[in-house]
Amino acid sequence: MTITSVTRNELWRHPDPTSTPMWAFLLKVNSKYGLQLNDYPGLYKWSIENVAEFWEEVWHFVGITASTPFDKVLPPNAPMYPRPDFFSGSRLNFAENLLFPANTPIDPTAALVASLSAAAIGAIWTGISPDNGVSAVLDRLAQISPKVLFADNGTVYNGKEWSSTDKTEEIVRALAPKGLEYVVVINNVACDLGMDGLKTTGVAAEEYTSFLASAPNVPLHFEQLPPSHPLYILYSSGTTGPSSTPPSAPSSSTRRSTFSRAPSPPAPACSTTPPPPG
Structure with missing residues (x-):
């Protein structure tokens, strides 16, 4: 059986990656931790090697609304399975964070x-x-x-x-x-x-x-x-x-x-x- 080579064509590339929220997040991480990340693979690698720091930055970057802040993001050296206790001590509500701020009109079902x-x-x-x-x-x-x-x-x-x-x-x-x-x-x-x-x-x-x-x-x-x-x-x-x-x-x-x-x-x-x- 002969396997022919397949030419891989790029399907799509963002015309301006530096305009995306991910890039803004990357710059925030670079500034806070003294890093020089410059692409998605680099940010991804940092996120899985520094899990607690990554999720803490996500919490602040997306603007989570919580009546009580978290005591810690994750237990030290916690494995991802079984699921660890994220953001212990915090109190928040899923619907509240989804609904506010309501900046765009919606057609709810x-x-x-x-x-x-x-x-x-x-x-x-x-x-x-x-x-x-x-x-x-x-x-x-x-x-x-x-x-x-x-x-x-x-x-x-x-x-x-x-x-x-x-x-x-x-x-x-x-x-x-x-x-x-x-x-x-x-x-x-x-x-x-x-x-x-x-x-x-x-x-x-x-x-x-x-x-x-x-x-x-x-x-x-x-x-x-x-x-x-x-x-x-x-x-x-x-x-x-x-x-x-x-x-x-x-x-x-x-x-x-x-x-x-x-x-x-x-x-x-x-x-x-x-x-x-x-």
């Missing part, structure tokens, strides 16, 4: 709003695609016993809208004995919200816009948490067995979980017959 709201109060967020079947959803959510469920009323498949209300009701009934307390239904497609059926489950339910309108007009409060506080629960694919979650536990007293089925784009027609699995 319901899932993003719910996710950041969960982070703001110190709750744990998890998300599952709304086109999953009931068993696939319950395989995941039954492991974590969520308190609040955000659910789309439908999805789009092959250019057509499909109602998810029956599926959502079945999921809610199964999760009610496991501690589910509240369901917020997002009006994502032109189908019924299924509120009458949800009322029979014994779990409180509300439409998304009504849920937002009920919020008190008070300044936002961001729960201040240690950097090790869990933010998301993710899942394995489930292709070789039941889907599993990473073994993480909250490091503060907040132990709530939320779940959202991400919105899908609108389409013209609606059906109650479920689409093919996939």
